[in-house]
Amino acid sequence: MAMANRVGLVNLLGLVETENFRERKCNYVLRCEKREVRGVRNVNRVNGRESAVLEAEKAKFLSNGLDWPGSTSTMLASKLGRFVEKQLVYRQTFVIRSYEVGPDKTASMETLMNLLQETALNHVMSSGLAGDGFGATQEMSIRKLIWVVTRINIQVDRYSAWGDVVEIDTWVDASGKNGMRRDWIIRDYHTQQILTRATSTWVVMNRETRRLSKLPEQVREEIRPYYLKRFAFSTDDTEKINKLNDDTAKNIRSGLVPRWSDMDMNQHVNNVKYIGWIFESVPMKVLEDYTLAGMTLEYRRECLLSHVLDSLTTMEEEPSIPSELESTHLLRMQADKAEIIRARAYWRSKGLNT
Numbered sequence: 387m388a389m390a391n392r393v394g395l396v397n398l399l400g401l402v403e404t405e406n407f408r409e410r411k412c413n414y415v416l417r418c419e420k421r422e423v424r425g426v427r428n429v430n431r432v433n434g435r436e437s438a439v440l441e442a443e444k445a446k447f448l449s450n451g452l453d454w455p456g457s458t459s460t461m462l463a464s465k466l467g468r469f470v471e472k473q474l475v476y477r478q479t480f481v482i483r484s485y486e487v488g489p490d491k492t493a494s495m496e497t498l499m500n501l502l503q504e505t506a507l508n509h510v511m512s513s514g515l516a517g518d519g520f521g522a523t524q525e526m527s528i529r530k531l532i533w534v535v536t537r538i539n540i541q542v543d544r545y546s547a548w549g550d551v552v553e554i555d556t557w558v559d560a561s562g563k564n565g566m567r568r569d570w571i572i573r574d575y576h577t578q579q580i581l582t583r584a585t586s587t588w589v590v591m592n593r594e595t596r597r598l599s600k601l602p603e604q605v606r607e608e609i610r611p612y613y614l615k616r617f618a619f620s621t622d623d624t625e626k627i628n629k630l631n632d633d634t635a636k637n638i639r640s641g642l643v644p645r646w647s648d649m650d651m652n653q654h655v656n657n658v659k660y661i662g663w664i665f666e667s668v669p670m671k672v673l674e675d676y677t678l679a680g681m682t683l684e685y686r687r688e689c690l691l692s693h694v695l696d697s698l699t700t701m702e703e704e705p706s707i708p709s710e711l712e713s714t715h716l717l718r719m720q721a722d723k724a725e726i727i728r729a730r731a732y733w734r735s736k737g738l739n740t
Contacts, residue, residue: 466512467505474614475557476509479575482550490736492545495678499540499658502570502584505554515608520651525604531590532652534598534688536565539623540584541680541732551575557614564601565589566609569618583618593652596688623682627728630716635698639667640720642695654688660727664715667699676711676733686725694720709735 467478486497507521517527526532546552553575561567565587572582590599632638642663650656660683665673689695698716705711715729 467508469512470555471614474612475555476505476512477553477555478505478508479551479553480504482546482548482552484548487548490545490677492547493550494545495540495542495681496658496661498542498545498572498582498584499538499661501552501554501572502540502556503656503658505556505570506568509556509558513612523605523608525602525608526590529599529602529605530593531599531602531605532593533566533588534591534652535657535685536587536589537682537684538584538586538657539619539680539682540582541619542582542678544579544581545677546574546581552581553578557612557616558609559613559615560606560610561587566601569616571618585618585622623680623730625730627682627684627730628714629725629728630698630700630714635667635700635716637667637669637699637701639697642666642697644689644691644693644695646691649691654690657683657685660685660689660717660729663695663697663717664699664727664729664731667697667715668713669699669701672701672711672713672733675736677736678731679710679734680732682730684728686727689717689726695726696720696723709738 467476469475470477480501482493482497486493486500488494510516510521510523515523517524520532522532551574553573554570555573556568556570559567559569566589568586568588570582570584571580572584573580590601590605591597592599628634644655644659648655648659661681696716696718698718700714702712711733713731713733715727715731717726717729718724719726
């Protein structure tokens with residue numbers, strides 16, 4: 387077998403990097419060579435030798451029960467990202483994988499939401515605040531508190547394709563007396579074009595009683611140094627999302643059951659999983675002809691493994707702009723019809739994406 391064919395075959399198996407991806411990675415490494423990781427500066431790579439990371443930094447990772455990701459700047463950058471803008475913004479780079487794209491050959495909304503979540507969790511971990519919970523800080527862990535999201539608004543200008551490299555920035559700020567706001571911006575790594583903007587609101591819940599709690603002052607003081615008063619959107623979507631019922635919903639899909647793999651470390655269904663259930667009641671014609679341009683999700687209660695759900699959807703019947711649609715959604719308990727999540731989605735014709 388010719389060498390070119392052999393390399394092509396091995397690439398399909400994921401064992402050897404393509405020339406295109408290798409070039410991208412090298413460009414990324416060059417930009418990551420000189421930076422700080424949690425306040426400790428790496429020694430620049432010289433003559434191809436790996437940069438040395440202080441043993442104290444490694445000890446901090448091990449003490450938190452984390453696997454040490456390696457000592458090269460490439461490994462650290464890909465796993466942990468880095469702080470920019472006076473340590474107030476956390477930045478991480480990702481490559482869109484083959485299993486993260488959908489029928490349109492682009493990243494799905496679930497993929498974007500998972501990347502946002504991963505960046506947020508790594509932000510907490512890299513800041514040195516991580517406790518023993520899913521993104522919880524040390525002071526939260528002492529008090530058996532966890533973060534729960536109450537609202538997310540995400541708007542997508544363009545979805546990345548398989549093999550694209552994206553750069554995600556995230557930062558936090560206070561939201562009212564007992565909440566925290568987290569924002570994200572996703573850019574194309576090479577062009578620096580903004581692809582996606584997102585904002586969210588979080589509150590704390592006791593992981594044992596499953597009741598919402600006030601934000602303790604100790605937690606507030608712990609995260610206050612990381613506050614940045616900046617908004618991903620100039621104006622957020624604050625319009626009320628109407629509640630659907632059996633009479634107002636045009637499409638209803640019943641009998642949706644959480645799987646064990648849908649659960650996260652906080653012992654409830656991960657918030658990203660709800661998007662797939664919402665799509666279960668969206669008409670196939672909409673999924674085929676339109677692209678999801680944005681969503682606002684309002685989380686009302688957590689979903690556990692034992693729950694059975696209904697998915698309700700109503701599409702806008704006479705849109706003012708034919709190439710754009712709006713839809714309203716509800717996920718509820720099948721047994722008592724208690725709300726889990728309300729959502730509003732915005733769609734644009736796939737003809738506008740070309």
